[in-house]
Amino acid sequence: MSDLTLVCCWVGDKQYAFNDTDVRQIARVEKMRVESAADGRAGVLDVGGHPVPVFRLGSVLARGTSRSLGAGHHIAVTGERREQVGWLVDRIARTTLPHDAHFGSLPGIVGPVAANWFESLVRIGGTSVLLMSPRTLNPLAQRRARPEPPKTDAVGGRRKGDPTERVVLLFSTPALPAAGAARFALSGKRIAAITQPMPTIPVPGSAPHVIGVSWWRNAVVPVIDFRGPGGHDDAAERRRFVIAQCGPRLGNTLIAFPVDAEIAMHRPDGDDRHAADSVCPPFVSGMFEIVGELVGLLDLDALLAPVRSDAAEIRDVAMSA
16 A cells, blocks of 8 residues: 555645646646636636636535635646646645555445535544545536445344344434434444544545544444534533444444433343323334333434435535625
């Protein structure tokens, strides 16, 4: 892997990367002719006698938001001749990957826009960088859905009859929508791990409830919080993360979300009662009275399955540019 090189680009303090083989030329901003157009370009760069539109990378990645766009000092040109485009960034540096660099695919749960913009997350020592896909990032190119990455195998290879099938995890969290119950329950066979809080890497273009991704073992795991990104007053209460596996509808994808410190494993017994009269939101498959508390049985697939088509979401992001 040591012969692979990335072209790392900074927008402010945010670092992204292109494959070196995707970059045709690097130029300073002084060579660009400032020119505005309806497509949002910052200017035009002459490359081999051909005019190439230049976009601010920060503006493209921040569509629909009010984030800082960066000033821009260097231009990385990507694409074939008829689809070349320049990316205006603050700083550029080539990085040769060490042997222990690791590539992880972004699961579709991050959202169709982010999954199209980025090919993977690359771990280089203690640093992680998002690898961009210039073809699908290009504002002028026809958008195409990227193929889904390989699905995650069942956690731990559990078989029918495994004791975890009869155990549920009881927890509370403000990171999920309110369900009208004191706590949530999640089947033990869906629990991959309970960990300490994990560093989260924001991914531009993600679904609103995906605040970023994190590494767990060698997998890229979306971190879910329906309150959105940013600090929360109750952050100190979140002592643990649950890493859980979605069902077949979402390709057995792993996700993570913060939970309150007090969690418990419970084996259903005759004292538990199905609260048939309780109203269930769409992402709860049933309400139960467990040890005197009303508990909602969480359905991750129903909670996280997209409610709009990929084409509709991509269209809305494009229109917000």
